[in-house]
Amino acid sequence: MSLPHAILTALLEKPSSGLELTRRFDKSIGYFWSATHQQIYRELGRLEGEGHIRALPAEQPARGQKKRYEVLPAGRAELARWTAAAQDPKPQRDVLLLRLRAAAVVGTEGLEADLRRHLELHRRQLSEYEEIERRDFPPGRDAPQDRLRHLVLRAGIDLETFWTRWLTHALEEFAELPGAAPEAQPREPAPDTSG
Amino acid sequence: MSLPHAILTALLEKPSSGLELTRRFDKSIGYFWSATHQQIYRELGRLEGEGHIRALPAEQPARGQKKRYEVLPAGRAELARWTAAAQDPKPQRDVLLLRLRAAAVVGTEGLEADLRRHLELHRRQLSEYEEIERRDFPPGRDAPQDRLRHLVLRAGIDLETFWTRWLTHALEEFAELPGAAPEAQPREPAPDTSG
DNA sequence: CCCCGTTATGCAACTAGTTGCACAACCGTC
DNA sequence: GACGGTTGTGCAACTAGTTGCATAACGGGG
Numbered sequence: 001m002s003l004p005h006a007i008l009t010a011l012l013e014k015p016s017s018g019l020e021l022t023r024r025f026d027k028s029i030g031y032f033w034s035a036t037h038q039q040i041y042r043e044l045g046r047l048e049g050e051g052h053i054r055a056l057p058a059e060q061p062a063r064g065q066k067k068r069y070e071v072l073p074a075g076r077a078e079l080a081r082w083t084a085a086a087q088d089p090k091p092q093r094d095v096l097l098l099r100l101r102a103a104a105v106v107g108t109e110g111l112e113a114d115l116r117r118h119l120e121l122h123r124r125q126l127s128e129y130e131e132i133e134r135r136d137f138p139p140g141r142d143a144p145q146d147r148l149r150h151l152v153l154r155a156g157i158d159l160e161t162f163w164t165r166w167l168t169h170a171l172e173e174f175a176e177l178p179g180a181a182p183e184a185q186p187r188e189p190a191p192d193t194s195g
Numbered sequence: 196m197s198l199p200h201a202i203l204t205a206l207l208e209k210p211s212s213g214l215e216l217t218r219r220f221d222k223s224i225g226y227f228w229s230a231t232h233q234q235i236y237r238e239l240g241r242l243e244g245e246g247h248i249r250a251l252p253a254e255q256p257a258r259g260q261k262k263r264y265e266v267l268p269a270g271r272a273e274l275a276r277w278t279a280a281a282q283d284p285k286p287q288r289d290v291l292l293l294r295l296r297a298a299a300v301v302g303t304e305g306l307e308a309d310l311r312r313h314l315e316l317h318r319r320q321l322s323e324y325e326e327i328e329r330r331d332f333p334p335g336r337d338a339p340q341d342r343l344r345h346l347v348l349r350a351g352i353d354l355e356t357f358w359t360r361w362l363t364h365a366l367e368e369f370a371e372l373p374g375a376a377p378e379a380q381p382r383e384p385a386p387d388t389s390g
Numbered sequence: 391c392c393c394c395g396t397t398a399t400g401c402a403a404c405t406a407g408t409t410g411c412a413c414a415a416c417c418g419t420c
Numbered sequence: 421g422a423c424g425g426t427t428g429t430g431c432a433a434c435t436a437g438t439t440g441c442a443t444a445a446c447g448g449g450g
Contacts, residue, residue: 001435001436002293003436005294006293009296013300017399018398018399018400022398032287032289035437036437036438037398037400038400038401038438039436039438041401042400042401079297079300080301080302082297083298083301083305083306084305084309087291087294087309089313089317091225095197095282095285097350098204098227098228099277099278100343101204101224101227101344102274102277103343104340105207105274106275106278107275108343109275111278114280122284144299145299147371147372148303149299151368152296155361158360158361162353165353166349166350166353169349173343176342177339177342198406212428212429214427214429217428230407231409232428233409233430233431236431237431240430
């Protein structure tokens with residue numbers, strides 16, 4: 001239930017067409033709420049139907065033509081309502097941690113390479129965030145909007161920092177592990193794995 | 196595509212009935228891959244159909260009767276394959292960060308209370324993890340399985356630590372913010388908000 | 391002029407996860 | 421011995437997000 005609100009936020013920051021929104025979702029907002037262009041177009045249609053946004057009139061409103069949207073008062077009100085409403089954090093889901101747990105049972109073979117790959121991806125993301133911080137939040141910029149947006153960026157930076165550290169630590173542990181398949185004390189009847 | 200593998204891991208650790216799995220998903224594995232009993236039963240049915248698990252024979256196999264499952268060799272092989280296969284990290288989605296970003300546009304009113312609530316929830320989760328760490332991973336336990344599982348728990352602890360710190364910092368910033376609605380420089384045509 | 395790649399918009403089907411409810415057995419109690 | 425709460429199992433419908441593909445305009449190059 002958050003994509004429409006992500007779009008409303010983006011449109012309030014700047015009225016845009018579907019494609020422009022898609023581009024902005026590839027950075028900025030997309031860092032913590034990703035969406036494909038298909039999702040965005042579908043949602044734009046819904047939001048227009050609900051009277052939350054409207055298409056700015058264009059010269060030739062034809063297919064394959066840019067259509068820019070702006071937020072209507074009802075849309076702004078809905079966004080304000082949603083922002084203030086209490087919401088429970090939704091249950092964690094992390095595939096990598098699950099795979100590590102599985103590896104404790106079926107062995108770590110093959111997993112290490114993918115951990116390295118993830119470490120590289122997180123490092124890259126981290127330096128991208130740090131670049132944005134240098135560019136958009138130099139010391140001194142402290143209007144309320146800036147402080148809030150900076151806060152969001154800090155969360156991204158700190159999360160990526162956490163992952164790079166954790167993955168580094170995990171790889172160190174892997175290096176110390178005896179064999180690839182830690183099947184020392186089988187707890188189940190150990191069925192015939194050859195078939 | 197991960198729930199079946201979460202279930203396979205849990206069943207390899209210990210053959211269980213649907214309800215027992217549900218309970219174990221409420222702690223342990225559920226900390227990073229939550230699932231309801233409905234999901235679990237449905238998935239157990241699929242896994243049985245695919246020949247990855249089987250129901251242990253019971254005396255009276257009737258409805259409303261415990262049915263325990265164990266993993267078959269094919270299931271173990273599938274889990275090993277999945278664990279080793281490369282997987283891209285899936286795009287981030289964080290509602291709280293999105294709301295903060297929205298608040299930069301429509302004002303922070305009402306958001307602060309929910310941030311406090313989240314802070315409390317994360318603190319609670321953190322102390323729960325730390326309790327588990329004291330109980331299950333005292334110094335000295337370093338069989339490969341233990342080290343891997345400890346690593347997973349450390350991720351949970353560090354993530355919760357990050358969130359409590361970040362939320363604390365965010366609340367401090369809120370306290371310094373001038374008004375509730377930072378609408379100083381309107382960037383859009385500022386539509387009539389009264390209607 | 392036609393082919394082809396790029397830009398821009400959009401529908402339809404699929405997948406995974408959530409919500410709501412139903413049904414049966416068991417177990418204590420009034 | 422019927423009543424109501426708890427335990428255990430399960431289906432069906434819904435929601436959100438993903439994947440795959442379709443359509444149209446525009447702008448070169450051969």
